[in-house]
Amino acid sequence: MNSEIRKNRMTDVTLTILKSDNTPLANQEVIIEQTRHKFLFGAAAFDLIPFTSGEYEGEKKEQAEQRANKLTALLNAATLPFYWARFEPQRGKLMTVQLKNAAKWCIDRGLLVKGHPLCWHTLTADWLLSMSSAEILQAQTARIQRDVSDFRGLIDMWDVINEAVIMPVFDKYDNGITRLCKEMGRINMIKIMFEAARAENPSASLLINDFDVSPAYDILVEGCLEAGIRIDAIGIQSHMHQGYWGVEKTLKVLEQFSRFNLPIHFTETTLVSGQLMPPEIVDLNDYQVQEWPTTPEGENHQAEETILHYKTLFAHPLVEGITWWDLSDGGWLNAPAGLIRKDGSSKPAYQELLKLVKGEWWMSPAKFMTGENGEISFTGFLGEYRLICNGKTQSFSLNEPNSLVSEVQL
Amino acid sequence: MNSEIRKNRMTDVTLTILKSDNTPLANQEVIIEQTRHKFLFGAAAFDLIPFTSGEYEGEKKEQAEQRANKLTALLNAATLPFYWARFEPQRGKLMTVQLKNAAKWCIDRGLLVKGHPLCWHTLTADWLLSMSSAEILQAQTARIQRDVSDFRGLIDMWDVINEAVIMPVFDKYDNGITRLCKEMGRINMIKIMFEAARAENPSASLLINDFDVSPAYDILVEGCLEAGIRIDAIGIQSHMHQGYWGVEKTLKVLEQFSRFNLPIHFTETTLVSGQLMPPEIVDLNDYQVQEWPTTPEGENHQAEETILHYKTLFAHPLVEGITWWDLSDGGWLNAPAGLIRKDGSSKPAYQELLKLVKGEWWMSPAKFMTGENGEISFTGFLGEYRLICNGKTQSFSLNEPNSLVSEVQL
Numbered sequence: 139m140n141s142e143i144r145k146n147r148m149t150d151v152t153l154t155i156l157k158s159d160n161t162p163l164a165n166q167e168v169i170i171e172q173t174r175h176k177f178l179f180g181a182a183a184f185d186l187i188p189f190t191s192g193e194y195e196g197e198k199k200e201q202a203e204q205r206a207n208k209l210t211a212l213l214n215a216a217t218l219p220f221y222w223a224r225f226e227p228q229r230g231k232l233m234t235v236q237l238k239n240a241a242k243w244c245i246d247r248g249l250l251v252k253g254h255p256l257c258w259h260t261l262t263a264d265w266l267l268s269m270s271s272a273e274i275l276q277a278q279t280a281r282i283q284r285d286v287s288d289f290r291g292l293i294d295m296w297d298v299i300n301e302a303v304i305m306p307v308f309d310k311y312d313n314g315i316t317r318l319c320k321e322m323g324r325i326n327m328i329k330i331m332f333e334a335a336r337a338e339n340p341s342a343s344l345l346i347n348d349f350d351v352s353p354a355y356d357i358l359v360e361g362c363l364e365a366g367i368r369i370d371a372i373g374i375q376s377h378m379h380q381g382y383w384g385v386e387k388t389l390k391v392l393e394q395f396s397r398f399n400l401p402i403h404f405t406e407t408t409l410v411s412g413q414l415m416p417p418e419i420v421d422l423n424d425y426q427v428q429e430w431p432t433t434p435e436g437e438n439h440q441a442e443e444t445i446l447h448y449k450t451l452f453a454h455p456l457v458e459g460i461t462w463w464d465l466s467d468g469g470w471l472n473a474p475a476g477l478i479r480k481d482g483s484s485k486p487a488y489q490e491l492l493k494l495v496k497g498e499w500w501m502s503p504a505k506f507m508t509g510e511n512g513e514i515s516f517t518g519f520l521g522e523y524r525l526i527c528n529g530k531t532q533s534f535s536l537n538e539p540n541s542l543v544s545e546v547q548l
Numbered sequence: 549m550n551s552e553i554r555k556n557r558m559t560d561v562t563l564t565i566l567k568s569d570n571t572p573l574a575n576q577e578v579i580i581e582q583t584r585h586k587f588l589f590g591a592a593a594f595d596l597i598p599f600t601s602g603e604y605e606g607e608k609k610e611q612a613e614q615r616a617n618k619l620t621a622l623l624n625a626a627t628l629p630f631y632w633a634r635f636e637p638q639r640g641k642l643m644t645v646q647l648k649n650a651a652k653w654c655i656d657r658g659l660l661v662k663g664h665p666l667c668w669h670t671l672t673a674d675w676l677l678s679m680s681s682a683e684i685l686q687a688q689t690a691r692i693q694r695d696v697s698d699f700r701g702l703i704d705m706w707d708v709i710n711e712a713v714i715m716p717v718f719d720k721y722d723n724g725i726t727r728l729c730k731e732m733g734r735i736n737m738i739k740i741m742f743e744a745a746r747a748e749n750p751s752a753s754l755l756i757n758d759f760d761v762s763p764a765y766d767i768l769v770e771g772c773l774e775a776g777i778r779i780d781a782i783g784i785q786s787h788m789h790q791g792y793w794g795v796e797k798t799l800k801v802l803e804q805f806s807r808f809n810l811p812i813h814f815t816e817t818t819l820v821s822g823q824l825m826p827p828e829i830v831d832l833n834d835y836q837v838q839e840w841p842t843t844p845e846g847e848n849h850q851a852e853e854t855i856l857h858y859k860t861l862f863a864h865p866l867v868e869g870i871t872w873w874d875l876s877d878g879g880w881l882n883a884p885a886g887l888i889r890k891d892g893s894s895k896p897a898y899q900e901l902l903k904l905v906k907g908e909w910w911m912s913p914a915k916f917m918t919g920e921n922g923e924i925s926f927t928g929f930l931g932e933y934r935l936i937c938n939g940k941t942q943s944f945s946l947n948e949p950n951s952l953v954s955e956v957q958l
Contacts, residue, residue, distance in 0.1 A: 303763055307804070320807065324767060325774045353713055354764035357734060361771025364735045394717070397730070 142453035147177065147499070148519050151542040153534070155512045155525065158548060162512025169526040171503035174248060176520035176537060177452065178459030179495050180215030181477075182254075182406070183244070185466065187218070190239040204482045205466055206243075212477075212492050215250045217405070217461050218293070220285060221261035229265050234288055241292040252461075253293045254405075255300035255347060256282045257331045259308050259315040260423075266314025271321050274314040279334045286338040295343040297373055297405065298335050299328050303350040303358055310421070325361050332367050347373030347405050351391045359398060371458065372398065373405040379415040379422055379473060382443040388450050392457070401458040404451055408463045411440035411485055412474035425471060432467055432474035432485070441486035444477075448494065455539075552863035557587065557909070558929050561952040563944075565922045565935065568958060572922025579936040581913035584658060586930035586947065587862065588869030589905050590625030591887075592664075592816070593654070595876065597628070600649040614892045615876055616653075622887075622902050625660045627815070627871050628703070630695060631671035639675050644698055651702040662871075663703045664815075665710035665757065666692045667741045669718050669725040670833075676724025681731050684724040689744045696748040705753040707783055707815065708745050709738050713760040713768055720831070735771050742777050757783030757815050761801045769808060781868065782808065783815040789825040789832055789883060792853040798860050802867070811868040814861055818873045821850035821895055822884035835881060842877055842884035842895070851896035854887075858904065865949075 155163040186209075188194055189202040209216070218240055219225075225233045244251045257278055266274045286296065299305075305327075306319040319327050328346065335344055346362065346369050348355045359372055372395050376383065383391075395402055411432045419425045451457045463469075467476040477488035499519055503526075506514040518536055525532045525546055534546050565573040596619075598604055599612040619626070628650055629635075635643045654661045667688055676684050696706065709715075715737075716729040729737050738756065745754055756772065756779050758765045769782055782805050786793060793801075805812055821842045829835045861867045873879075877886035887898035894902075909929055913936075916924040928946055935942045940958050 303767065306807075307763060323770050323774075323807070325770055352762075352764060353717060354762060354767055357713065357764055357767045357771060360733050360735055361767060361774055364733075364771055364775040397733070 139449050139453045142455075143449070143499070146455040146539055147452060148517055149536050149539050149542055150515070150517050151536060151544060152513055152515045153525075154543070154545045155508055155514065155527070156545060156547045157512075160547070162510075163508050163527065163548065164510050164512050166508045166512075166527060168506050168508060168514065169503050170501065170506060170514070170516065170518075171524050171526070172501040172518060172521055173524050173533065174522040175214055175495070175499070176522075176535075178215040178250060178403070178461075179213045180217055180250075180252070180459060180461035181209060181213055181465040182219075182461065182463045182469070183209060183216040183240075183249075183465060184219045184469070186216065186240040186243060187233075187236050190243040191236045201482050205478060208478055208484065208488065209465055210247045210249065212488065212495055213462075214248060215252065215459060215461065216244045217252045217254045217297075218244075220253045220256060221258070222263045222281065223261040225285075226263055226281070229263070234285075238289070238292060241289065245292060250295065251293045252295040252297065252345075253285070253289060255297040256285065256335060257298060257315065257327075258300035259305050259313050259319070260301070262313050262315045267312065269314060271318050274318045275322070275330070278315065278318070279330060282331060282334040283338050286335045286342065290339045290342075294339060294341065296335055296345065297347040298331050298344050300347050301349060302328055302346065303348050303354045324358060325365050325367070328362055329365055329367050332369070336368065343370040345369070345371045345373040345403060345405070347375065349375040349377065349406075351394070353394075356394050359395070363398065369400060371401040371403045373403045375406040376404055376447070377406055377408040377422060377463065378443075379408060379410055379425070379471070379475070380417055380419070381414050382409060382447065385446060385450050388447065392451075392454050396454075396456055400456070402454070402456045403458060404460040406463045407447065407460055408470075408473070408475045409440050409443050409447065409487070410473050410475050411436040411467075411487065415473075422471065427472060430472050430474055432476075432479055436474065437485045437487065441490045444487040445490050445494065448491065452499070549859050549863045552865075553859070553909070556865040556949055557862060558927055559946050559949050559952055560925070560927050561946060561954060562923055562925045563935075564953070564955045565918055565924065565937070566955060566957045570957070572920075573918050573937065573958065574920050574922050576918045576922075576937060578916050578918060578924065579913050580911065580916060580924075580926065580928075581934050581936070582911040582928065582931055583934050583943065584932040585624055585905070585909070586932075586945075588625040588660060588813070588871070589623045590627055590660075590662070590869060590871035591619060591623055591875040592629075592871065592873045592879070593619060593626040593650075593875060594629045594879070596626065596650040596653060597643075597646050600653040601646045611892050615888060618888055618892075618894065618898065619875055620657045620659065622898065622905055624658060625662065625869060625871065626654045627662045627664045627707075628654075630663045630666060631668070632673045632691065633671040635695075636673060636691070639673070644695075648699070648702060651699065655702060660705065661703045662705040662707065662755075663695070663699060665707040666695065666745060667708060667725065667737075668710035669715050669723050669729070670711070672723050672725045677722065679724060681728050684728045685732070685740070688725065688728070689740060692741060692744040693748050696745045696752065700749045700752075704749060704751065706745055706755065707757040708754050709741050710757050711759060712738055712756065713758055713764045734768060735775050735777070738772055739775055739777050742779070746778065753780040755779070755781045755783040755813060755815070757785065759785040759787065759816075761804070763804075766804050769805070773808065779810060781811040781813045783813045785816040786814055786857070787816060787818040787832060787873065788853075789818060789820055789835070789881070789885070790827055790829065791824050792819060792857065795856060795860050798857065802861075802864050806864075806866055810866070812864070812866045813868060814870040816873045817857065817870055818880075818883070818885045819850050819853050819857065819897070820883050820885050821846040821877075821897065825883075832881065837882060840882050840884055842886075842889055846884065847895045847897065851900045854897040855900050855904065858901065862909070
């Protein structure tokens with residue numbers, strides 16, 4: 139695994155540092171420090187909405203601040219919720235302002251923001267139910283056009299469609315999106331949704347996302363590509379409430395989706411630090427409990443499995459990001475699925491991840507002496523860097539895992 | 549079910565019978581009899597190959613003759629095997645002559661013949677293994693061109709590709725077709741195979757066929773259609789060695805595949821008349837037994853389930869055919885899956901099916917008296933008919949399930 143991480147995530151670089159007059163900065167001490175990972179380490183950060191919109195006060199606000207600090211200390215990406223039922227509970231009554239607050243907060247702190255999702259049968263708008271299929275299609279397309287346009291520049295990455303494999307056969311309750319998908323077919327529907335999003339933000343990164351990792355999803359992606367749909371990244375959920383997949387299954391899933399040679403995002407990753415959900419539950423949403431406590435033993439398991447999962451994914455050349463689902467306990471299903479406990483304290487998984495993401499996989503400030511020609515050589519993780527010399531700073535990026543020769547002018 | 553059968557499989561017809569001078573045949577007794585079903589009642593009839601090529605002698609020959617008679621008494625379609633490993637065990641050493649014998653025998657007896665399959669990873673030619681992917685593709689395409697062309701007029705219906713859902717991830721043993729499919733993708737592969745077959749026989753009916761009835765196959769069909777592949781019928785296997793699906797599952801499968809509005813063939817239907825295969829077996833081929841006897845109790849179950857399965861499928865407007873897999877016991881997996889026992893005697897399932905196919909769902913010779921204008925009215929199953937009057941006969945067809953007014957000239 140480590141050799142793959144070395145190969146796919148790091149680069150050797152020889153940097154020639156020039157003074158402002160374009161002559162080499164020879165025989166000088168400089169400091170190099172990493173400021174950002176290229177790889178996306180993200181989390182579902184739904185909690186930022188009430189926090190950034192000033193809905194918390196007193197102790198609640200302090201706790202939210204603490205969580206927000208832990209988020210920015212570890213991560214460089216955040217997923218914000220665009221569930222239609224909540225974003226537009228009554229037609230025309232939008233949460234645009236609150237979502238913009240949260241997105242701006244993220245961007246100010248160097249977090250890339252992804253919107254999730256633009257089209258999904260679950261948590262879709264109730265008010266679609268009284269419409270004809272043609273009207274639902276029109277409303278869904280218009281919703282995508284509006285939100286992608288409204289957030290352009292703030293959110294340039296979207297889960298366009300969620301769980302399309304099950305979409306037309308979803309039978310838990312009637313909803314407009316399942317109806318529409320049954321009528322027009324998955325691929326046709328995906329095509330229209332992607333095209334609507336693309337038209338409003340041509341430079342956005344557009345994902346398809348699913349929990350299904352069987353050949354059904356594999357074939358759906360193939361069908362979409364054959365139908366000419368431009369998918370920027372394949373989103374794979376890995377909610378492991380019923381137990382860690384293990385390295386073998388993870389590698390098998392990666393192998394299955396690698397053949398498209400498209401970026402892969404692990405969009406929704408969960409490992410619980412308490413009792414596992416019973417294996418007979420098929421739809422995780424069916425498991426409703428009052429209390430689902432985190433336990434010391436569970437937290438140790440969670441930490442071990444989290445590290446193994448992140449290492450497995452970080453080693454794979456096509457994976458470009460991992461999003462942890464629910465930074466804190468008590469989110470979806472009230473599961474102990476956070477990296478942070480309900481009281482705001484960090485679990486071992488948080489601490490161990492921090493050791494990797496800002497430790498083993500990170501270049502802390504380091505001193506170098508430039509040579510006669512102003513050059514220094516080092517090996518660093520892909521991402522953004524800062525060079526400091528005599529009080530002057532200059533930033534640069536390392537973007538590709540190949541030996542690089544580059545120039546930086548102070 | 550019966551009202552659906554009435555609606556989808558029968559037609560009311562008013563026939564005006566004309567004499568050779570084009571005047572009405574008034575007030576005359578005529579006999580109408582059905583000679584063929586439009587619906588395809590078929591069976592895997594691999595046994596016809598040694599039989600029609602004169603490989604049997606003595607008692608074996610007599611038994612084969614008996615089986616062949618039972619085949620033609622009940623059915624109007626036969627599936628013949630084109631497994632590449634057997635059809636061309638050494639490159640260029642073909643079984644074309646034997647297969648033509650069998651196909652001609654069928655056609656002479658009014659059986660429509662389907663070839664199965666042109667492309668499959670299981671039982672594909674061993675000698676592909678030493679080839680490059682480009683060579684495998686070339687060989688597979690050439691095989692399709694050759695066989696579809698050689699059998700044009702004898703075989704105009706083909707299972708072009710078999711089990712493509714699992715094809716690229718099949719991991720039981722290395723084979724050329726899995727390699728190729730992994731490399732080029734399912735849809736791309738299906739497209740090339742269908743196009744190769746279509747080019748050699750534009751009027752052939754070309755099927756995709758699979759045992760997978762999950763959304764994976766549904767999505768694959770959708771992907772193929774979106775990619776512009778012309779599929780004439782969707783083939784669905786229903787090998788029920790582990791127990792009858794039941795009406796509910798059958799209807800669910802039918803509903804899933806009905807949305808394409810394409811004909812559906814139940815291409816491989818099995819119900820055993822003995823012990824069920826244990827449920828933990830995933831690949832049916834893994835179940836290898838020396839003895840798997842038919843039992844009286846099992847035969848009664850088999851008969852009941854067979855009738856229910858056929859009634860369910862015959863009632864559905866998109867189903868155009870059902871093929872029973874292995875007419876006689878002792879075929880695939882040595883299973884008691886036949887309608888006929890090893891000793892050649894008929895099981896209850898055979899007798900009950902015969903009562904339906906040539907009884908309840910069949911118009912036996914019936915007398916009618918023509919009216920003043922030569923007309924008679926009756927309700928019949930779709931298919932071919934013969935009209936007999938004063939020693940003269942004339943054939944006619946009933947093809948659509950709507951009230952028909954038609955003329956027959958003697």
